[in-house]
Amino acid sequence: MDKFVKLTAIVAPMDRANVDTDAIIPKQFLKSIKRSGFGPNLFDEWRYEDVGQPDADNSGRPLRKDFVLNQPRYQGAKILLTRENFGCGSSREHAPWALKDYGFDVIISPSYADIFFNNSFKNGILPIILDDKIVDALFQEVYATEGYQLTVDLQAQQIIKPNGETIAFEVDSFRRHCLLHGLDDIGLTLQHQEDIKAYEAKRKQQAPWLFAN
Amino acid sequence: MAGKTLYDKLWDAHVVRQEEDGTALIYIDRQLLHEVTSPQAFEGLRLAHRKPWRVETNLATCDHNVPTTELKGGPETIEDPVSRIQVITLGKNAQEFGITEFGMGDPRQGIVHVVGPEEGATLPGMTVVCGDSHTATHGALGALAHGIGTSEVEHVMATQCLIQKKMKNMLVKIDGKLQPGVTPKDVVLAIIGKIGTAGGTGCAMEFGGQVFRDMSVEGRMTVCNMAIEAGARVGLVGVDDKTVEYVKGRPFAPKGEHWDLAVEAWKELHSDDDAKFDIVVEMDGSKIEPQVSWGTSPEMVLDINGMVPNPDKETDPVKANGIRRALDYMGLKADMPVKDIPVEYVFIGSCTNSRIEDLRAAASVLKGKKISDKVELAIAVPGSGLVKQQAEQEGLDKIFIEAGFEWRNPGCSMCLAMNADRLPAGKHCASTSNRNFEGRQGAGGRTHLVSPEMAAAAAVAGHFVDVRDYL
Ligand code: SF4
Numbered sequence: 001m002d003k004f005v006k007l008t009a010i011v012a013p014m015d016r017a018n019v020d021t022d023a024i025i026p027k028q029f030l031k032s033i034k035r036s037g038f039g040p041n042l043f044d045e046w047r048y049e050d051v052g053q054p055d056a057d058n059s060g061r062p063l064r065k066d067f068v069l070n071q072p073r074y075q076g077a078k079i080l081l082t083r084e085n086f087g088c089g090s091s092r093e094h095a096p097w098a099l100k101d102y103g104f105d106v107i108i109s110p111s112y113a114d115i116f117f118n119n120s121f122k123n124g125i126l127p128i129i130l131d132d133k134i135v136d137a138l139f140q141e142v143y144a145t146e147g148y149q150l151t152v153d154l155q156a157q158q159i160i161k162p163n164g165e166t167i168a169f170e171v172d173s174f175r176r177h178c179l180l181h182g183l184d185d186i187g188l189t190l191q192h193q194e195d196i197k198a199y200e201a202k203r204k205q206q207a208p209w210l211f212a213n
Numbered sequence: 214m215a216g217k218t219l220y221d222k223l224w225d226a227h228v229v230r231q232e233e234d235g236t237a238l239i240y241i242d243r244q245l246l247h248e249v250t251s252p253q254a255f256e257g258l259r260l261a262h263r264k265p266w267r268v269e270t271n272l273a274t275c276d277h278n279v280p281t282t283e284l285k286g287g288p289e290t291i292e293d294p295v296s297r298i299q300v301i302t303l304g305k306n307a308q309e310f311g312i313t314e315f316g317m318g319d320p321r322q323g324i325v326h327v328v329g330p331e332e333g334a335t336l337p338g339m340t341v342v343c344g345d346s347h348t349a350t351h352g353a354l355g356a357l358a359h360g361i362g363t364s365e366v367e368h369v370m371a372t373q374c375l376i377q378k379k380m381k382n383m384l385v386k387i388d389g390k391l392q393p394g395v396t397p398k399d400v401v402l403a404i405i406g407k408i409g410t411a412g413g414t415g416c417a418m419e420f421g422g423q424v425f426r427d428m429s430v431e432g433r434m435t436v437c438n439m440a441i442e443a444g445a446r447v448g449l450v451g452v453d454d455k456t457v458e459y460v461k462g463r464p465f466a467p468k469g470e471h472w473d474l475a476v477e478a479w480k481e482l483h484s485d486d487d488a489k490f491d492i493v494v495e496m497d498g499s500k501i502e503p504q505v506s507w508g509t510s511p512e513m514v515l516d517i518n519g520m521v522p523n524p525d526k527e528t529d530p531v532k533a534n535g536i537r538r539a540l541d542y543m544g545l546k547a548d549m550p551v552k553d554i555p556v557e558y559v560f561i562g563s564c565t566n567s568r569i570e571d572l573r574a575a576a577s578v579l580k581g582k583k584i585s586d587k588v589e590l591a592i593a594v595p596g597s598g599l600v601k602q603q604a605e606q607e608g609l610d611k612i613f614i615e616a617g618f619e620w621r622n623p624g625c626s627m628c629l630a631m632n633a634d635r636l637p638a639g640k641h642c643a644s645t646s647n648r649n650f651e652g653r654q655g656a657g658g659r660t661h662l663v664s665p666e667m668a669a670a671a672a673v674a675g676h677f678v679d680v681r682d683y684l
Contacts, residue, residue, distance in 0.1 A: 001261065033252035033302050036260055055298075185364070186263070189238060189372040192230055196266075196374060199229045199240055206226075207338070209467035209475045210242050 002124040003182035007105055008151040009078035012068055013142045019082060020089030021116060025098040029054050038094055039101035043069065069102075073146045079106040081138055086127075087116025096123040106152050108159075110135050121175045122184060126154060128169045154180060216485025218382045219449050220417040223357035223482070227340050229374055238374040242339040245325045246273040246312070246366070248303035249631070250344030254367035255306040265310055266373040272334050273307045273314040275300045276324045277631045281594050281621035287317055296632060323597025323623040326350040326564035330434065331597055333463025337452045337479040342369055347564050347647065349440040353433035354460065355452035355482040357417075360441065380447065381491040383416035384484075387424040389498035394681040396574065397432035398566060398645065398664035400424060401439040402504035406514040408494055413445030416492065419484060420450050424498035430459040431570045438565045439647050442511040451483030505551050505677050506649050506662040508539035513649075514662070515551050517679045523547035542651055543659050544639065552677050554661065558642035559584070559591035559618075559672040560654070561665055563628035566645035567596030571665040572604045575645075576612040578669035578683055584617035585675030591618045592634065594626040616672070630655045643671040 029041050029052070040058040045051075047069060049062040063070045069077070080099070086109045087095060096119045099107070107120070107127045120127045130138075141161070142148045151160040154176060159167040181187070189196075204211045217225070229238040251273070258264070265271060275288070278296035288304060291297035300317065307314035315321040315328060322328070326347050329335040335351040341358035342348060344366040351358035361375065369375055385404055405412070418440045425433060433450045440448025450456075457476055460466050467475045484490075502516035515521070521540070524547060527533040540547060545554065561567070561575050572595060584591050593613045595601035601623055604610055610620045627634040628646040630653070636642050638657025645668050646653075649660035663671065670680040 033299055034256050035253045036256055055294075185376065186261070186368050186371045189368065189374055189376065192238060195230045195238070196240070196372065200373075203226075203240070207475070207478060209471035210336075210339070212467065212471055 001122070001178075001182050001184040001187060004105060004124060004126050004154055004179045006151065006153045006155065007078060008149055009105070010074060010076050011079045011081050011138070011142050011148055011150050012074040012077035013139055014068060014080055014082040015139060017083035018085045018088055021087055021095040022089050024087065024095040026052065029094065035094070035097045036101055038098035039103070042098040042102040043067070076103070078103055079108065079150055079152065080104045081135065081142060082107065082109045083135070084110040084132075086112050087120075088113040093119050093123070096120045096125055100125055108135065108138065121179065124179065124182070126152065126171070126179060128152070128159070128171070130167065130169060134167060215489045216487040218484040218488040218490060219355065219419055219451050219482060220357070220380070220382055220447065221488070223338065223340070224379055226338070227357065235378050237377055237379065239340060239377045241342050241369050241373055241375055242270060243329070243335055243341045244271045244366070244369050245329050245334070245341065245343035245348070246271060246303070246307075247277060247325045247343070247345065248275045248299040249277045250363050251306065251366055252299065252302050253363050254344070254370060255310065257364075257367040258310070258370060261371075263371045265312070265370045268311050270373070271312045271370065272329070272332070273303055273312050274322050274325055274328050275303050275314075275317060276322075276623075277625045277629065279317055279322070279622075279624040280632055281592070281624045281626045281634055284318060284622060293633065320598035320602060323595070323600065324564045324567060324625055326434075326438065327567060327596030327600065330354060330459075331463070331599060333460055333466035336460060336466065336475070337456055337482050342366075342375060346441045346446075347438050349446065349448040350434050350438040350564060352437040352440070352448040353430060353450050354456055355450065355479065357447065357449075359446040381416045382489070383413055383418045383445065383492040383494070384490040385418060385420050385494045385496070386422040387420070387496045387498045388422040389424065389500070390427070391424060391498050391501060392681070394666065394679075394684050395501050395503060396664040396666060397428055397435040399501055399504045400498070401436045401442075402506065402511070402514045402662060403501045404494075404496070405439065405443045405511045406504070407496065408443055410442060410510055410512045411444040412494075413440060413443040416445045417447035417449060418443065418445035419490075420448065421484065422498070425450055426453065429570060430455050431568045434568070435565055435571075439511070442647055452479045453483070503664065503667050503680055504662075505554070505667065506660070507543065507545060507551060507554070508536070509542055509649055509651050510539070511647070511649060511662060513539055517551055517667070517677060519551050521545050521547060521549045521551065544641075552679070555587065555641055555676050556585075556643045556661075556671040556674070557587065557589050557640045558636055559588060559668050560594070560627040560636075560642055560644040560646065561592070561618075561668050562594030562596070562621075562626050563644075563646035564596065564625070565647045566665050567594060567600065567623075569600050569603050571645065572600070572609050573607070575665035575669040576609045578666050578680060579616040579618070579673065580612050582616055582673045584672040587675035588617070588672055589640070591672045592621050592627065593618045594621040595623050597623045618672070627654050629653060630658075636660070643668040643677065
């Protein structure tokens, strides 16, 4: 899993509440053999005028020009600002896979659906919870300033605005630890590499045929 | 101190470390891979720039999506695009990561749970995983084998370990002698009928007693294969001389000095006489009859001379409802004799019953007979290319073909209908596979789980019959 320590990036405003995982990545894309490559189909129905198909080329598809991610000023955004209950609906891990693949590393919202919230951390995305009013103020600032950027510092647990003001946020200490060090289950197990190697050395003595090839 | 069960011994030999809450890292000796549950795992490795910890412990083959009709060429000739991509992807991944793969057209290709033991790639005393619930099969060799999910597939590739908590010890003890015509499949169906599909949940299920001592190693595989249908992720049979004999000389089996060391160690791989089990179920082997599943869950199973249940006689309303739904889906009437159920399709195959002994058993019933004209399609699908070769050397293919069967190429086939082999809606199929869930063999299809002998006899009669009348 990718580490997340600190990031400065453009903010895209997704001004809707209850954005569900079906909207984040529609069901026809779940047949894929991959967990990467979902980015072009992120928010597929909102983003394109036609209906997307798995494995089709998305480059020539007609775009809905008014959709936020299609607007030139939000290109390259890595922070998604949104409203409450983001990620509700089905438990598909394809939702964080799609957000991550598109390029989002941070989501800022007043609240999230539980499963989505968990899945995000597992995939190297930091979902930040901020007070309604603060989120509202951020929306105003993003709209007002083209190229609006925020700095998100997980180490310090704070967001730094262009004018230098800071906003503190909370995050579970274990999850913070995993994100800062880029640890997933595999990463955590690999912290015990020495134990695994010691086991192998011992086992090789007892059952050498298991190490013959 | 009480003795250890086989499961205890296998577990203890593989603990890398254990946390206070019982969560352990278990070392994995062998991972088998197939095309359906591995692509995201490989992709995960790639994205994280990780390499397999011990690449040589992985072995891949394609089975779920491969066509069983005449091969036109490699994976690129598979007609269904989704199937094609999955098979091609496995080949590419195996190549990129340096994993041995038995691809389409390779005589060693086949159903992953047939291939593992056949190649000696799964051995007594090993821990074996595969992204597939029927991995329990390999426990027949005295290996600790269970099915895992895709993220665990990735975890095992990257770390050679699985995060696990120890399960409970369960013993299914069956003494006595099986009647002629009663097979390992009937034994395991009878067990599931008795303890239910959740009977072994949370357990490692060991099969002990005279019936299993007398049983061939391939028969034990049939039984362990369906441990998962009784809720147990792990099925086990202790190692004996038959196991050792079975493994000897197989391509991946230990050689020379290592062979002697291994055999010495494998002698310990059985439960001690004073071992303590959390749950013990006992049955009398001599009383087991040929079995036929009538419903939509493997526990909905009956003796061949039985009657389809009547929901009105069931006092538990939840169960009564379950019976009603199953009767409706299966198109059966309450209280009708099992022998009156028509058979329109016959499928001999799957990781449960597609080994050489299964094909021999079915052929022995079919020899010199023709399938009923009520049967629309009967297919025999060997579990691997090598099983197919062996069967052809013995002339079994001719017996099948002369009886009216189609003789196919190896794969999962109509067990789950991910390839083109599908059971049409409304048709009854005598199937040697392991799951009779709604739609499992094709949308609306009606599966009846039976032994290869019973499937062959049903093919001849056009309805279910007692194979003992055909011996
Ligand atoms: S034969 Fe059936 S049960 Fe066995 S691995 Fe293939 S699909 Fe699964």
